[in-house]
Amino acid sequence: MLTILFDGVAYGMLLFVLACGLSVTLGLMNFVNLAHGSFAMAGGYVTVVLVNRWGVPFLLGLPLAFLAGAALGALFERTLYVHVYAKSHLDQVLFTIGLVFMSVAAVDYVMGSSQQFVNIPDVLQGQFNLFGVGVGRYRLMIIGLCGLLTIALQLILAKTRFGSRLRAAVDDQRVARGLGINVGAVFGLTFAFGSGLAALGGALGAEILGLDPIFPLKYLIYFLIVVTVGGTSSITGPFVASILLGIGDVAGKYYLPSLSSFVIYTIMIIMLLWRPQGLFARAASR
Amino acid sequence: MAPVLETRGLDKHFGGIVAADEVSLSIAKGARHALIGPNGAGKTTVVNLLTGVLRPTAGQILLDGRDITGLAPHERVRLGIARTFQINQLFADLTPIETLGLAISERLGLGSDWWRIVGSRSSVTDEIAELIERFRLGDVMCERTAILPYGKQRLLEIALAIACKPRVLLLDEPAAGVPEDERHEILSSVEALPKDVTVLLIEHDMDIIFSFADRISVLVNGSLFVEGDPDEVARDPRVRAVYLGEAFDA
Amino acid sequence: MSAVPPENARPLAAEVAAFLTRRARWSPLEVVFWLVALASIWLFPQKHLILTEICIWGLFALSLDLILGYAGVISLGHAAFFGLGAYSAGLLAKYGWISEPALALVAAALIAAALGFITSFLVLRGSDLTRLMVTFGVALMLGEIANKFAGITGGADGLQGVEIKPLLGRFEFDLYGHTGYVYALVVLFVMFVIARRVVRSPFGLSLQAIRGNALRSAAVGIAVNWRLVAIYTLSAGYAGVAGAVLAQTQSFASLEMFSIERSADVLLILIIGGTGYLYGGLVGALIYRFLQDELSELTARYWQFWIGLILVAIVLTGRDRIGRWLAPVVRFADEIARWRPGRAASAGEGR
Numbered sequence: 001m002l003t004i005l006f007d008g009v010a011y012g013m014l015l016f017v018l019a020c021g022l023s024v025t026l027g028l029m030n031f032v033n034l035a036h037g038s039f040a041m042a043g044g045y046v047t048v049v050l051v052n053r054w055g056v057p058f059l060l061g062l063p064l065a066f067l068a069g070a071a072l073g074a075l076f077e078r079t080l081y082v083h084v085y086a087k088s089h090l091d092q093v094l095f096t097i098g099l100v101f102m103s104v105a106a107v108d109y110v111m112g113s114s115q116q117f118v119n120i121p122d123v124l125q126g127q128f129n130l131f132g133v134g135v136g137r138y139r140l141m142i143i144g145l146c147g148l149l150t151i152a153l154q155l156i157l158a159k160t161r162f163g164s165r166l167r168a169a170v171d172d173q174r175v176a177r178g179l180g181i182n183v184g185a186v187f188g189l190t191f192a193f194g195s196g197l198a199a200l201g202g203a204l205g206a207e208i209l210g211l212d213p214i215f216p217l218k219y220l221i222y223f224l225i226v227v228t229v230g231g232t233s234s235i236t237g238p239f240v241a242s243i244l245l246g247i248g249d250v251a252g253k254y255y256l257p258s259l260s261s262f263v264i265y266t267i268m269i270i271m272l273l274w275r276p277q278g279l280f281a282r283a284a285s286r
Numbered sequence: 287m288a289p290v291l292e293t294r295g296l297d298k299h300f301g302g303i304v305a306a307d308e309v310s311l312s313i314a315k316g317a318r319h320a321l322i323g324p325n326g327a328g329k330t331t332v333v334n335l336l337t338g339v340l341r342p343t344a345g346q347i348l349l350d351g352r353d354i355t356g357l358a359p360h361e362r363v364r365l366g367i368a369r370t371f372q373i374n375q376l377f378a379d380l381t382p383i384e385t386l387g388l389a390i391s392e393r394l395g396l397g398s399d400w401w402r403i404v405g406s407r408s409s410v411t412d413e414i415a416e417l418i419e420r421f422r423l424g425d426v427m428c429e430r431t432a433i434l435p436y437g438k439q440r441l442l443e444i445a446l447a448i449a450c451k452p453r454v455l456l457l458d459e460p461a462a463g464v465p466e467d468e469r470h471e472i473l474s475s476v477e478a479l480p481k482d483v484t485v486l487l488i489e490h491d492m493d494i495i496f497s498f499a500d501r502i503s504v505l506v507n508g509s510l511f512v513e514g515d516p517d518e519v520a521r522d523p524r525v526r527a528v529y530l531g532e533a534f535d536a
Numbered sequence: 537m538s539a540v541p542p543e544n545a546r547p548l549a550a551e552v553a554a555f556l557t558r559r560a561r562w563s564p565l566e567v568v569f570w571l572v573a574l575a576s577i578w579l580f581p582q583k584h585l586i587l588t589e590i591c592i593w594g595l596f597a598l599s600l601d602l603i604l605g606y607a608g609v610i611s612l613g614h615a616a617f618f619g620l621g622a623y624s625a626g627l628l629a630k631y632g633w634i635s636e637p638a639l640a641l642v643a644a645a646l647i648a649a650a651l652g653f654i655t656s657f658l659v660l661r662g663s664d665l666t667r668l669m670v671t672f673g674v675a676l677m678l679g680e681i682a683n684k685f686a687g688i689t690g691g692a693d694g695l696q697g698v699e700i701k702p703l704l705g706r707f708e709f710d711l712y713g714h715t716g717y718v719y720a721l722v723v724l725f726v727m728f729v730i731a732r733r734v735v736r737s738p739f740g741l742s743l744q745a746i747r748g749n750a751l752r753s754a755a756v757g758i759a760v761n762w763r764l765v766a767i768y769t770l771s772a773g774y775a776g777v778a779g780a781v782l783a784q785t786q787s788f789a790s791l792e793m794f795s796i797e798r799s800a801d802v803l804l805i806l807i808i809g810g811t812g813y814l815y816g817g818l819v820g821a822l823i824y825r826f827l828q829d830e831l832s833e834l835t836a837r838y839w840q841f842w843i844g845l846i847l848v849a850i851v852l853t854g855r856d857r858i859g860r861w862l863a864p865v866v867r868f869a870d871e872i873a874r875w876r877p878g879r880a881a882s883a884g885e886g887r
Contacts, residue, residue: 032665083852089664090610094807095851097800101844109838217796221676224669258684265677272666272673273658337755363757375755377748380741383552388745391738392757398766400739405556408549415549424548428555450756 002133004251010139012246013146014208016239018201018219019226020153021194027170027232029085029187034096036198036223037216038103043069043199044211045107048116058121062145062203069199074192081191082184100216108213118206142204149197154235166190170233222249225268288351290315290484291336291367291454296345298331298508305331307509309345313454313484313501320487320499324528328508329488330372333456336486337369338362349454363392368452370443372459372488378432382423382442385431386414389449413449421445421475437468444475454484461491496520504528560736565869569815570725577718584717586829590821591720592782595727597806597817599774604803605811606735607767608747609659612668612799613675614775616655617648619794620678621776622783624648626695627688629784635701637709641723641780648776649769651678656768660761672796679794694790698783709785716785723781724818727774731814734770743767744812804847810859 022036043065050056050064076099084095124138157163169176169183177183202211209219222245230241248267252260289312298306305328313319321329334340336347338359347355354362377385387404390413391397405411418427421441426434431442444460461472473494479485489495495502495516502519504511512525519525576587596618603609624644627633634640658670682689690696702708707715734740745753746760754760783789792798801824809820827846831839850858 026665032668080848080852087851087854090604091851091855093610093612093668094803094847097803098844098847098851101800101840101847103844105838105841105844109841220796221669221672224665224672228665228669262677262680262684265673265680269658269670269673269677272670273661339751339755358759359754360757360759363755369755371752371755375749375752377745377752379748380744381555383555384741385745387556388738388741388758389756392742397738397742397758398763400734400737400766402738403557403560403733403736404738404741405553405560408553411553411556412549415552418552419548427552446752446756 003135004254005247006133006135006143007139008247008250009243010136010142010246011208011250012243013150014142014201014205015222015226015246016242017146017149017197018205019198019223019242020235020238021191021197022223023227023230023232023238024166024170024190024194026227028166028173028190031081031085032089032092032096033081034093034220035099035103035216036195037219038100039069039073039195040198040202040205040219041103041107041211041213041215042072043196043202044118044206044215045111045116045202046199047118047203047206048111048211052116052119058118058124061118062200065203066196066200068196069202070192070196072199073195074188076195077188077191100220103216104213111213113213115210115212116206117211118203120207138207142208145204150235150239157235162186162189221265221268225264229268229271289313289348290317290350291486292348292351293332293336294346294348296332296335296347297343298328298335298340299343304508306335306342307507309505309508309510311503311510313486315484316482318485318487318498318500320489320495320502321505322489322495322502323505323511327505329505330458331508332505333369333458333486333488336456337367363450363452366451366453367456368447368450368454369456370447370458370460372462374436374439374443376431376439376442376446379430381429382418382427382431382434382445383414385442385446386417386449387411389446390414393450417445417449420478422471437464437471440464440468440472441475444472448479452483454486455479457485457487457489459488459490461489461494566815573721573725577721581714585713586825588713588717588720588781588785590825591717591724592778592785593802593805593824594818594821595724595781596775596778596802597809597820598728598731598814599771599778599817600802600806601811601814601817602731602735602771602774603768604806605813605816606740606743606747607764609764609768610664610668611659611671612796612803613671613673614771614802615794615796615798616671616675616678617652617772617775618779618782618798618802619675619682619789619791620651621645621648621779622789622793623682623689623695623779624776625780626698626783626787626789629700629787630695630698636705637700637703637719637784641777641784644780644783645773645777648779649773652772652775653765653769655772656765659768660764672799675794675796675799679791682791682794689789692791694788695783696788698787698789700784700787709787713785720781720785723777727777728814728818731774735814739763739766804843807847807850807855810855810862 018040019036022033025031025033025036046068047061047065051058051061056064084092120138124141127134127136129135157167165176165181165186168179169181169186173183202215205211209215225245226238226241230238245264249260249264252263256263291311291313293309293311296306296309309332321332323329331340335342338357338361342355345355346353349362349365349367354365357365380388384404387410390410391404394409396407396410418424421444423438423441423445426438431439434442440460440463444457447455457476460476461469464472476487476498487495487498499516501514502516503513504519504525506528511528512519512522514522580587599617600611600614603611621644624647625640628640628643629635629637634643655674658674659667662670683691686692700709703715703719709715735743742753742758742763745758746763750760779793782793805820805824806817807820808823809816809818827843828839831842
């Protein structure tokens, strides 16, 4: 049982790293980026090429994946996304779905459709026994790494000037602009960073989630759950939502294998109906 | 005489902000009642509460003695309350003919008819024509609302509320944003309203208020400050100080 | 009340009525469209299988137009109803519960509509994103259910062993798809005519009002939520019919019919054809299938890339800008169609 908890937490933290970029994008620009998973997928495949084919050490491959994702994000944001911010939600959905189609087909073409695995260093493979609980080394690494990332993110948000500008812009874009905050630049940087995180998540997740060309579509619903349940006005919201989802999914697959996804979706729908703004959103001032 | 529209202790809080504070209005049938007050006093909030767009934090709303506090907006329309919006709320892609036809069909209970073609009933088209004629929208009646000049849109906004044949009409700054030369059309249509229709008018323009209203309520910071007939209110030194004074000096 | 002499009101009322009913009349362009569609039965006998696919996608996209184009509800899970219709029709045939295909079609439509009714209450609340997720979630759930009950549905292998009995007891569904095409075309036409009546009715007008300004709609007495429930239910039924026709003409149903890919494809098809004028789904299906043929020749299974690119291009260019480019073309065709000698004179009076 504790193993399940442990695995669930690892899964949840991974989901958090993957999805938090999406959460900020939605909160900041009210932009529904269904193509977020494509950046994650890119990170995964970049790592596969770097580590498997070019022999780059795994732990070096991770930050490289992050950079690749951030660069891709920055490129797309400046050239394409920026034209779609002002459009309707339907247009945003169509646009990002179009990007997903393109990325899925492109990756399929370049890398083939079979699942890819990253060569993990031996030190991270296998388990060891801790007080009678089976602790997977890889998952332990994930918890450690993602935990550090989360703390770093929270510090950035709370303690730095960039963080306060970001929070201001999320809170009220017009007022932030009026205060002289360059919302466009804040968003560009945030989008790039969020895409980088997604790529990192994709690299980390190749081992646990499975990496293939339809990754963006397969996990889209999970990202959306994290974002809508966790809300978009903080880091803690999506974090808690991710952990809950991670534990719920792993536990579900273990105890109710034939019903697990069904239960997740049902809970999601109920949650959305009960609190359309998410569990952690600020009370609406309507 | 029992009031046709009444509120008792109406409160509306948005978190810490008090938008309406113990508002108790009593509007007689056939009255020409004006609601005035400085910007941000909460006048539109009162209208939103009366029409059901907002739920009150406390208090009651009664129409002909019947408690309508819990009713949804469209149900209140069915009972005879209609309103105009301060900023035009129209259907950009529909033409005036269709817009008016919509309201008339709904009122006649034909709104959920999914088989007959719109325009096949003369009871509806006759009434559309009558309203178009009355509000002088004939030359733009086949155009999309989005491209109409503002004055025409404002007329349509009022005509749309009239199309609901309300017993109580809430006009939220009907002349707002309308150029000087087009104001008289708005005003004359307001003046020409049937005598049995009760009108609650929100306005800033004092000329309109004093020529139209037979009773005025002054709202300041969400609570009713003063109420009386136009002369009383105009003479009241507190009102002058808070509101009228500024207008007169400026 | 302003005094309007009855003689003055008469011509205006007549003009108003004429304006409204003119919209409802079948334009010559439409008539030509359907005549060509009818003629295609004899003109393109070797293309019947593809044309059947176009009819099915067209009907599916039409169902989406009803909620998206007319009521403004964005759905990423409309395939739920499509798949449900397909499996219903398939199962009804396989287990012999209803062996006459046309009857089974009606039953499948009702089943899909029932699900639509139940889930319609889920899409009334929340923002666009919430609606997106709820519709997506429902489709995922249905796919899961179909997968879990593999004993009945065939699971990942799809529904096997479906035998469709002859239509109306006489017309066998042949391998070349001739009967299938006539069937699909007739079903499409009938459903289209019904949809046409609905959107031209006061109910249809109220939907457009709701899409344009839900706040104002409520303020003129429209019970917004109930109208949305009604159109969502109808739309689900239509999607179910499309799915059922697919299952019946192919004697097969698969889990892919519930997939996000299918929901996204139908959205794409509708967008390509244009929303809100009912023919968008049909036009889109024609273009989509044509593109699929052409692009598949170029790049085999990666044609999805080009479809995605087209979608991105459409959004970046701006859908209303594209509509504005096309508007003069449509207006021109309309003008030609309406031209009658002596009409120019009558158009001038009554203004």
